[in-house]
Amino acid sequence: GDSVTQMEGPVTLSEEAFLTINCTYTATGYPSLFWYVQYPGEGLQLLLKATKADDKGSNKGFEATYRKETTSFHLEKGSVQVSDSAVYFCALTDTGRRALTFGSGTRLQVQP
Amino acid sequence: EAGVAQSPRYKIIEKRQSVAFWCNPISGHATLYWYQQILGQGPKLLIQFQNNGVVDDSQLPKDRFSAERLKGVDSTLKIQPAKLEDSAVYLCASSFQGEQFFGPGTRLTVL
Numbered sequence: 001g002d003s004v005t006q007m008e009g010p011v012t013l014s015e016e017a018f019l020t021i022n023c024t025y026t027a028t029g030y031p032s033l034f035w036y037v038q039y040p041g042e043g044l045q046l047l048l049k050a051t052k053a054d055d056k057g058s059n060k061g062f063e064a065t066y067r068k069e070t071t072s073f074h075l076e077k078g079s080v081q082v083s084d085s086a087v088y089f090c091a092l093t094d095t096g097r098r099a100l101t102f103g104s105g106t107r108l109q110v111q112p
Numbered sequence: 113e114a115g116v117a118q119s120p121r122y123k124i125i126e127k128r129q130s131v132a133f134w135c136n137p138i139s140g141h142a143t144l145y146w147y148q149q150i151l152g153q154g155p156k157l158l159i160q161f162q163n164n165g166v167v168d169d170s171q172l173p174k175d176r177f178s179a180e181r182l183k184g185v186d187s188t189l190k191i192q193p194a195k196l197e198d199s200a201v202y203l204c205a206s207s208f209q210g211e212q213f214f215g216p217g218t219r220l221t222v223l
Contacts, residue, residue: 102154
């Protein structure tokens with residue numbers, strides 16, 4: 001079945017550091033890929049998405065590129081802020097199945 | 113635009129008791145999902161509705177969990193009887209044009 005694997009956290013960075021959170025996936029069809037973010041005390045929010053190979057999703061300074069050859073969708077940000085502290089989930093929907101399959105989440109802690 | 117509403121936000125029960133959660137999706141969203149998020153894990157699909165019909169309930173433990181979607185709008189998820197391992201956050205989501213919008217969740221603690 002479909003699955004998503006994320007790097008384990010927590011990831012602790014200083015403000016303005018470069019962020020990478022790794023995500024790889026297994027899917028039988030042609031998945032769409034997503035990053036969701038969960039801020040402390042809040043619900044899940046869509047951060048960005050990509051629906052086909054080589055697409056780049058971007059939002060709020062975050063970027064991720066759909067790499068079919070490496071089955072990856074790594075999340076990057078050039079300069080993190082304290083306000084980016086949250087749990088980040090990589091997820092996919094596969095062909096014909098619209099429910100999301102999530103990774104286990106990566107907690108990011110940004111220190112001033 | 114109002115988001116997905118869920119209630120209650122928190123619930124504490126004893127094992128073997130029953131509990132019900134309610135979800136009101138965003139107006140006009142035909143697809144509704146219930147996910148279970150155990151602490152430290154990503155959400156896992158329990159059931160998916162399209163209007164008031166079930167699309168996917170393959171991962172719903174049907175011996176104790178049940179769900180319905182009244183008139184294709186609100187939905188209720190019930191657990192009867194609850195087990196310790198049911199302690200989790202139960203998330204409701206509705207979708208429009210492929211994007212899912214999540215409610216704040218109900219945190220269930222089973223003692």
